[in-house]
Amino acid sequence: MKAYLIDNAKKKIPHVVIMLGIVSLFTDAASEMIYPLVPVYIAALGSGAILLGVIEGVAETTASMIKLVSGIISDKIGKRKLLVLIGYSISSFIRPLTGIVTSAWEIIIVRMFDRVGKGIRTAPRDALIASSVDESIRGKSYGFERAMDNTGAVAGPILAIITLLVLFIGFGMKDSLLALRWTFILAIIPGILAVLTIVLFVKESVPDNGVRKPFTFSLKSFDRNFRNYLLIMILFTLGNSSDAFLLFRVEEAIHKSGAVVNMVNSIAPLHNMVSNFGDEAAQSKVINILFLPLVWVFYNIIKVIFSTPMGSLSDKIGRKIVINIGWGIYAFVYISFALLVFLSPDLQIIATFFLFAVYALFYAFTEGTEKAFVADLVGEEKRGTAFGLFNFSIGLGALPASIIFGFLYSYFDKVIPGFGGTVAFGFGGTIAIISMILLNIKIKEPSRGS
Numbered sequence: 001m002k003a004y005l006i007d008n009a010k011k012k013i014p015h016v017v018i019m020l021g022i023v024s025l026f027t028d029a030a031s032e033m034i035y036p037l038v039p040v041y042i043a044a045l046g047s048g049a050i051l052l053g054v055i056e057g058v059a060e061t062t063a064s065m066i067k068l069v070s071g072i073i074s075d076k077i078g079k080r081k082l083l084v085l086i087g088y089s090i091s092s093f094i095r096p097l098t099g100i101v102t103s104a105w106e107i108i109i110v111r112m113f114d115r116v117g118k119g120i121r122t123a124p125r126d127a128l129i130a131s132s133v134d135e136s137i138r139g140k141s142y143g144f145e146r147a148m149d150n151t152g153a154v155a156g157p158i159l160a161i162i163t164l165l166v167l168f169i170g171f172g173m174k175d176s177l178l179a180l181r182w183t184f185i186l187a188i189i190p191g192i193l194a195v196l197t198i199v200l201f202v203k204e205s206v207p208d209n210g211v212r213k214p215f216t217f218s219l220k221s222f223d224r225n226f227r228n229y230l231l232i233m234i235l236f237t238l239g240n241s242s243d244a245f246l247l248f249r250v251e252e253a254i255h256k257s258g259a260v261v262n263m264v265n266s267i268a269p270l271h272n273m274v275s276n277f278g279d280e281a282a283q284s285k286v287i288n289i290l291f292l293p294l295v296w297v298f299y300n301i302i303k304v305i306f307s308t309p310m311g312s313l314s315d316k317i318g319r320k321i322v323i324n325i326g327w328g329i330y331a332f333v334y335i336s337f338a339l340l341v342f343l344s345p346d347l348q349i350i351a352t353f354f355l356f357a358v359y360a361l362f363y364a365f366t367e368g369t370e371k372a373f374v375a376d377l378v379g380e381e382k383r384g385t386a387f388g389l390f391n392f393s394i395g396l397g398a399l400p401a402s403i404i405f406g407f408l409y410s411y412f413d414k415v416i417p418g419f420g421g422t423v424a425f426g427f428g429g430t431i432a433i434i435s436m437i438l439l440n441i442k443i444k445e446p447s448r449g450s
Contacts, residue, residue, distance in 0.1 A: 016132045017141050019201045020084075020125060021148030026194035027088060028149045031114075032156025033163070033187040034098055036247055036296035037180060038107070044177045045104040058399060062112045065395055066119025071388020074124035075381065081204045084128065087121025088198055090114075092191025099184030123387040128204075130375040130383050136315060138375055139322075142368035143311020150307055150363075152190075153300035157293030159190070164290060169273060176286050219389075226377045226386070228442045230393040232435055233370075236327065237397030239334075239431025241405035241424070246359070248409075249337060249421055250295055253348040260291050260349070299356045306364035311372065319373040320445050326365030327436045333359040334429035338422045376446050 070087070074080050094113045101107055126142075133141040163183045167173040173182075219227060254260050264270045264287050274283045314322040333355050340348050371387070378386035405424045413420025 011134055011137045013137065013141050013144050014132045016203055017129055017145060019197060019203075020129065021145045023084075023088060023194045023197045023202065024145055024149035025152040025155070026190045026197065027091065028152030029156040029159060030092065030095060030152075030187040030189075030191040030194070032153045032296065032300070033160040033190075034095065034156075034184050035244070036157055036293045037160060037183070038098075038244060040251065040292060041098075041177075041180050041184075042104050042107070044180070045101075058108055058112055063115035063119040063122070063391070063395060065392060066116055067123045067391035067395070068385075068388035070120045071123030071127065071384040071386070071391075074127060074384035079204070080124040080128040080131075080384070081198070081202055083124040084121045084202070085195070085198045087117045087119070087124075088191075089117070089195050090120065091117030092188065092195050095191060096185045096188040099181040119391075122391055123384055126371055126374075126387040127384040130387075131380060135376075137312075139314035139319070139369055139372040140308060140312040142371045143308040143314075143364075144368075146311070146363070146367040147304050147307035150300045150303035154297050154304060156187075156190075157296045157300075160293050161290060168286070176282070221382065222378065222386070222389075225444050226374075229373070229377065230389055232438050232442065233390065233393045234397045235438065236432060236435035237394045238401050238404075239428040239435070240330070240397070240401055241428060242398075242402045245402075245405055245409065245424070246337070246356070247292055247296070249340070249425075250352045250356075251292060252421070253340070253345065253352050254291060256345045256348070258345075261287055295353070295356060298353070299360050302357055302360035303363050306361060307368060310361075310364045311368035314369040314372060318445055319369050319376065320439060320443060322365050322369045323373065324436050324439060326362045326369070327432050327439070329358060329362040329365065331429045331432035331436070333362065334425045334432065338425035338429065341418050341422050373445075 070083055074083050091114050094110060094117065097110045098107060101110060129141055129145060130138065160183050163186055164179055167179045167182055173179050261284055264274055274286055310322060310326075336351070336355050340351055343351055371390070374386050374390045375383060405428065408424040408427060409420040411420070412423040
């Protein structure tokens with residue numbers, strides 16, 4: 001067994017996985033030029049937590065429903081790359097339209113079509129990775145793809161900040177909403193680079209034996225072990241609301257403490273720039289717009305550092321252990337976010353940074369490992385469908401999760417001012433703990449290697 005693990009550690013990640021990782025990098029850079037600024041953008045357009053929950057829930061559920069259909073089609077036609085290209089192209093050209101909406105509800109339409117693209121590409125891409133790598137480095141390969149995706153999530157907010165600074169300082173733009181619009185529109189550039197990478201460098205590696213099966217689908221073709229895994233993923237996702245709510249919580253902490261505003265005002269060049277934006281409320285809004293992407297960068301750097309090692313760890317010690325560690329981290333972070341209200345405003349700022357760092361480890365432990373586990377549980381001929389089902393299950397919980405979270409956040413904040421986040425985050429942490437217990441009891445992990 002020891003020799004087996006040493007040999008596996010030396011195996012290289014295939015070229016197609018590296019190219020798909022680069023595609024993920026460009027795509028996430030485009031997405032993250034927009035995503036961390038959406039809470040501020042929605043607020044500027046006059047809406048709040050409930051609409052944010054609807055936007056994120058509809059977006060993720062739309063994507064997950066289409067992932068199922070796309071996965072089935074990719075298994076039947078044996079053409080993963082075509083669907084990957086179509087999916088990335090749709091998202092790359094639709095996403096920048098966020099910058100031209102005139103009211104917050106229109107973002108739902110843009111996000112929905114953006115997620116249509118994600119739905120089309122994800123299951124075929126994951127199946128393409130599974131068929132391109134040796135099973136002994138499956139976790140490592142999925143972890144690498146996630147690490148590249150997260151590298152894009154680091155680059156995106158930095159690009160957004162640079163764009164905003166150029167607009168504010170270089171072009172003298174003083175309308176923060178207009179600056180956000182132009183930043184979102186310019187996100188089309190890394191999106192185009194992602195599409196070109198697929199066309200020029202991603203090679204189809206799924207064998208084509210010329211046999212085409214009829215377009216049929218039945219859950220009965222999968223064993224009870226895999227079906228139980230899907231049910232547990234649905235449950236966990238019910239408590240796993242959109243990360244936009246974490247940013248929403250950070251923005252609340254920033255606003256209440258005034259610590260970031262005070263810090264900016266103490267630095268002369270920054271104070272001089274911000275002072276051009278009208279009254280204190282307008283200046284505070286600009287500071288938030290520039291600060292939230294920095295928080296997101298900090299968070300994604302940690303995901304980049306740990307995603308590949310944690311995926312590789314699951315190749316060695318098993319998927320269930322690594323997933324449970326990740327879900328345990330999630331429960332800890334959400335329960336901690338629930339208790340933030342009991343800290344002073346200044347301590348809340350420090351605590352949110354710490355919790356964001358820890359929360360990033362949840363993704364590092366789980367994103368690649370959960371996908372590798374799907375490939376472990378299902379044979380090659382059904383993997384496109386299996387990944388579609390996996391993502392569909394997540395989406396089945398995503399819509400109610402974000403809407404429930406948004407409702408709990410808003411409703412209890414009105415009933416007990418300041419405690420909406422306590423109830424909502426506490427709910428998410430509790431669901432995660434229940435999911436951990438069920439994963440241990442209900443799921444049998446297949447053996448790998450010899």
